[in-house]
Amino acid sequence: MELQINAIENGTVIDHIDSEKTLEIMNLLELNKEQGTIMVAFNLESKKQGKKGIIKIDGRILKDEEIEKISILAPMASINIIKNYKVVEKKMVEIPDIINDVIKCHNQKCVTNFEKVPTKFYKEGKKYRCAYCETSIKKNNIILK
Ligand SMILES: [Zn+2]
Structure with missing residues (x-):
């Protein structure tokens, strides 16, 4: 079953989060303080991962240091920057040695x-x-x- 989550206009989509890390990443990004729309789903079926989580944050572009922490917590996560409903950048952060x-x-x-x-x-x-x-x-x- 494909679950539809509404698209965001401008912001960040974090996909392929290890499902059990989803809430930890929400805390890390202090999403409880965010004013814009946030969509969160976890325990989604994923062929690659078993279960995965997604977080969509409208109106916020993540900083590189935030992305680095996400990569450390959830190494398979992919981070997409959205502008006008389109993915304009896929951020891959190499975890430093x-x-x-x-x-x-x-x-x-x-x-x-x-x-x-x-x-x-x-x-x-x-x-x-x-x-x-x-x-x-x-x-x-x-x-x-
Ligand atoms: Zn120690």
Whole structure:
């Protein structure tokens, strides 16, 4: 079944979100404070992913640093910029090899969890490794700061 979600005039469409990350991305973008129309769907059937989510934000073009955080949370997400109901740009953000102050370390004893130290993670294949305590975090288990 194809679910129709209304098109937006100008703004951003985030598609192919890992379904369970949809609400996290809404929080990340603080969509509760947004004035324009927002359409959200998740648990949509996807041949590629099983279940996926979509977020459409009318009247807002995402910044590159916001797109970078989305890519870290949901690596398969695609971001389309819409103008006059047409996709004018597909944003692909390459996740950097060193990620500063975005990911939270899972190790409770890590210095970044009890002192005001920015976190630093190295990308290593499908994992990220904390520069301070060497804890490795799988891509699907990431928590943003
Ligand atoms: Zn750590």
